[in-house]
Amino acid sequence: MSKNEKLTFVALGGAGEIGMNMYLYGYGPVGDQRFILVDVGLTFPDMDTTPGVDLIMADPSFIEARADRLEAIIITHAHEDHVGALGLLYPKLQAPVIARNFTALIARQKLERSGLDPKVVQTAPVWPETMTFGPFTVGFVPVSHSIPEASGLVIDTPAGRIFHTGDFKLDPDPQVGEPFDEEMFREIGASGVKALVCDSTNVFSPRPGRSEADIVDPIRSLMRDAKGLVVATTFASNIARLKTLAQAAHDEGRSVVVLGRAMNTMIQNGFASGVLKNFPPTVDVKESDGIARENLFMLATGSQGERRAATAQLASQSYMGFRLKEGDTFLFSSKTIPGNETSVGRILNLMSETGVTVIEDDDTYHVSGHANRPDLERVHELLKPANLIPMHGEHRHLREHVNIANAKGINAVLAPNGTIVDLTGDTAQVVDHIETGRTYLDGKVLIGAMDGVVRERIRMATRGHVVVSVMMEADGTPADRPWVDCEGLPDPQKGVLSELLEAEIDEALERAKRSTLKDDEALENLVVKAVRMESDRLIGKKPVVTVMINRFDEG
């Protein structure tokens, strides 16, 4: 390792939010470093800040400009917030994609759906086997999480070893996939970890995490005791949970129906990758007619209240002809993600109207996939890192994680998105900041969060939109009365608002100087101002105003 070679870390996404994970490691001479990118995740839009947007991901500009030095894209696991943007951003990155078997399967599907070549995805072996990408030697360490084959990464470099946890929990009995291997963690720690880059999402949860095994018996009891149909929802990718639920239903004599494309696809992926074995037999919903409700169990997508998913459709009417009834039991085997309370609440009320018994927000039937505070502390102790960089969390999660580490005497660095951390020496330190941001998929187009498109939409949504057509003669006098169309504005009497605004513009044009009328920009400003003021006076709203000026000045 020559003197001017640096080992650096920067979060492009995920260190400042829960979602859109994208982390970049660099090694080499400054300005000529080689890179590996860990995860290419998504986050989801909301009406408050991103109406109409389809998907949100980290702005890849920094690595896009250095893509010729990108050695590999490594995906830790197949959740959308880690792999969801792969198909969208891959054209800007163009490097081999490396993941374990199940994750690789999903990654290939993402690329295919974007019309890209799935062959760029390579399947990684499991630690202690490793793969080398330029100066980086990477090992995939099995960790438990709420999806199969999640991985922590041992990243060995000439400047030392990094452990990048990915998302993880410490589950000794995860039902599907590998249990937490304390001995493996201890061994990795024993060889010296320079930096632990660590999941922070559950840092505020004070009690040790529970095992997937803890909910098996309660779920089985529920399947036994419920008098009618049981439907359960959870994340489609939580294959262990799907199996627990379906197996309990099957063991209690219920036929299993799987609703929703996402869930069926995930079960197929489980089979194809070999992670899911012995799933009970399933019945098509169309064939479930003849089965008594008390002998039936359904798995449904949409635990977060998504309007098009099976759960929402079952709640509001029917899904593929099937309806819920009074006496049925609906289990949310899930946690409502902050921000989704209203959507989930809407469904709970619809089910209440039908008289369905709903079980939700009940830890008896759900465990988290992330490490809680005591679990994080245990990992700190096992790996004994010289430095800790919290990742995957909002700012407050990262800060709390720093506080926990500091309290134990570990040097911890608060490094939100864009913070370049130098890991070359013994003590990690912040050396620079780069610009980061968000990229939106809007329809078929990728746009920057700061492009103004979404701001325009929010303004129309809160203020309404007035469109004015003005026709002017070549001599600068109005050719006709102006014409106004109002969208999204309250009209005290139908059509009256437009007429009053037209009259106001008319007057403003009459009062205006000829020079104003001849100048498009001055004319536009005049009309916009007249409409805003009059609308505010009439209805108390200052709308967005668009002026279309037509001039007859052709020869």
Added chain:
Amino acid sequence: MSKNEKLTFVALGGAGEIGMNMYLYGYGPVGDQRFILVDVGLTFPDMDTTPGVDLIMADPSFIEARADRLEAIIITHAHEDHVGALGLLYPKLQAPVIARNFTALIARQKLERSGLDPKVVQTAPVWPETMTFGPFTVGFVPVSHSIPEASGLVIDTPAGRIFHTGDFKLDPDPQVGEPFDEEMFREIGASGVKALVCDSTNVFSPRPGRSEADIVDPIRSLMRDAKGLVVATTFASNIARLKTLAQAAHDEGRSVVVLGRAMNTMIQNGFASGVLKNFPPTVDVKESDGIARENLFMLATGSQGERRAATAQLASQSYMGFRLKEGDTFLFSSKTIPGNETSVGRILNLMSETGVTVIEDDDTYHVSGHANRPDLERVHELLKPANLIPMHGEHRHLREHVNIANAKGINAVLAPNGTIVDLTGDTAQVVDHIETGRTYLDGKVLIGAMDGVVRERIRMATRGHVVVSVMMEADGTPADRPWVDCEGLPDPQKGVLSELLEAEIDEALERAKRSTLKDDEALENLVVKAVRMESDRLIGKKPVVTVMINRFDEG
């Protein structure tokens, strides 16, 4: 009581949501009943369903049409969801407004702010004194809640006694105002309650509610132990909490600063009504400069993350020149209302960036103002109602409350908004349904939720808006090329989208039949379709399209 006289109850708002309470009691011959209206409350808009809307209230149409038979408007307490719409809806109702002293003060302020005469508000005495309004004799029973002088109502009618709880909790030591008077409840019950109309908001909270007194010592410890400035936020109307916080700070040697207009107004209202006594002396924020941070305490509005309130401004920058610093402590002495998690989270992260110690979501420093499940059961037992009608709750809360009552052998009626319940006989029963809905204050205009205005805004916010100006000759041929303006649409290259859409419209006009071009509606449909399809093909979005057609057919 003659045979065809009926005692009826119907919720116009509040039985189907938490918020916008408005309940109507009727007594008399069907078609000629006399009425009292209980509460005229608000609820708050959100971007998901009501972008740009200022306030939401129940649609008063049913009682507006019968306003000549409305004997009184009774306000149980001064929370916005019970009195907030009074100034807006009073012109449609026009009946005496009755409330206890503190509530009456706020009610008068609401009317004055709407330019109405505050003298219509009469101050009610406290039970066992009563007031009579037509066939109704009403007594205001002091109950504890998170605002002073909250009241349950004893409503005596020729058909029997109703107890309408309003919002309440069972607090033996509420710090400000009257404690829960078990004996009074028992006496009211002993005389026979035909129907208990009962708050349901906390029906899913399984443990008995705690007293305001329980948090006094922890708050005092916090004020003592904090090293720097302490700021606390809570609802401005929670005068008991304001006093608890300020008194603890004062007792620990901190000067008290009150930030935000709402909080200062509420404290003044507390003095003016006599409910608030011995509030510690306060210091103006401008005079707080000279005071050491560890000797300072601030009360701030905005516990729900409201963007313009003191808390949000302190978090993002400064409030009236005052800034938070690392080492300060910020206490949320409040609970985040479902749906506000994202707004509050934004503030927590901003404070994390500054390094402020934040305490939130911590029951040590907050108690709810509503009766939990065991408290509700205790009230059922004290009042021994023949019938129970759950109110103030989403559908699921009402249903759960019905289930609890049924389990104890009480006849309970699930009566969401618009359900007319006949209370004349021994057993309450649903006899009819009326149309109910929501009214929006949008700017200065009251509009119906179904008017389509908000739907138009949501469509513009999610799809963008394309405006097309088309000029046609008198003979039906295009006079000029069409002109397109795009608002809120992603443009792969600046201005290119408009040009491509213009070209597409041009082609569509060229291909169109003369008859289509001569007919405004047919021409509009043609243009809308062309824009939608081409936009979908180019950018994957189908926008809202407005077409302005100018025809030169003047003589």
